[in-house]
C-alpha cells in the first residue's frame with residue numbers, strides 16, 4: 439500500500455477471482471465459464487461493431503434493453519444493463535442498503551466485499567447443516583436481502599414460491615435475487631418484478647450465454663428501482679457497456695435456441711458427472727447450476743485440488759471451515775468431464791495401492 443492510499447479503503451480485503459493461469463493449457467473447471475463459444479451471430483456482430491470503435495456506445499443501451507425486455511416479458515424501463523452482473527450488484531449495495539445487508543455465510547464472495555467497500559453493516563446468516571437456505575431467516579427483516587438463486591458454491595436452488603415469501607415478508611426492504619446460474623435448472627423470478635416494487639433480479643451473460651469475456655450483466659426491477667440504479671450508472675460510467683459487448687450481446691440474444699441447447703448439454707453432463715462421482719464415493723450437493731460441490735471422504739479437498747492441478751485440471755477450492763473438504767467443479771463439455779473423472783480415479787487409486 440502506498441502512503442497516499444485513502445484511509446477509507448486501507449482495510450479492504452478485495453475479492454479474489456478464481457485463478458486464470460497463463461502458464462499452460464488447463465482443463466479449466468474452476469470459474470464456471472461455458473465450455474461453448476458464443477453464438478456465431480454474437481461473434482459476427484462484434485467483428486462488425488469493431489469498425490465503429492471511434493464512436494462512443496449508446497449510453498442508454500436501448501437496443502439490448504428492449505431485446506432483454508421482450509425475451510423476459512418486461513418493458514425496457516424495467517431493465518438495466520451493466521458491465522457484468524457484478525456491476526449491478528455493486529450498484530444495488532450502493533443504492534439500497536442504508537439499513538444494512540444480510541446474505542448467507544456461504545454464498546458469492548463479492549457480497550461481503552461490496553458491503554465492506556460501502557461500510558454497510560452486514561450479517562452473514564449460516565446455512566443449515568445440509569447447506570440449504572432456511573427462508574425463515576430472511577423473512578420480516580430490517581436489512582436488505584441478497585440471495586444467489588441457485589446459491590454458490592452449493593448449487594442449491596430455492597423455488598419461486600420461497601423467494602416470493604421472502605419478498606412479501608419484507609415489503610419495505612429491497613430483496614436482491616442473483617440469478618447468475620438460473621438457466622441450468624432453476625426457476626427465474628423475473629416475472630415477479632411486475633408484481634413487487636421491492637424486488638431486484640440480476641442476471642449475467644457470463645455463464646449460460648458464453649460471454650464471460652465480454653462483461654455483460656443485467657437487472658430487472660420496477661421502473662423506480664431501475665431509475666435509482668441508472669442514477670448510479672450515470673454517476674460512475676454512462677458508457678459501461680462498450681460497442682463490442684453491446685453488439686455481441688444482441689447477437690447472442692438472437693440465438694436463444696443455441697443458448698437453450700447449450701444449457702441442456704450442461705445439465706446432461708452434470709447429471710452424468712454427479713452419478714459417476716457418487717459411484718466413487720463422493721458426496722455431491724444437489725446442484726441446479728453449471729457446477730457441482732463435491733467431497734470425498736478418502737482425500738482432503740485441498741489435496742484433491744492440488745493433485746488435479748498437477749494433472750492439468752483446475753477446480754476451485756475454498757480454504758474455509760465448512761467448505762475445505764469440498765471442491766467446486768464447473769460442468770464443462772463431456773470430454774472435459776471424462777478428463778476430470780479419469781484424473782480423479784487415478785488419484786484415488788494411487789492412494790489405495
Ligand SMILES: *Cc1c(COP(=O)(O)O)cnc(C)c1O
Nearest residue numbers: 522523524546586618642644655
Ligand atoms: C459469476 C457470478 C456473478 C457475476 O458474474 P459477472 O461475470 O460479473 O456477470 C454474480 N453472481 C454469482 C453468484 C456468480 O457466480
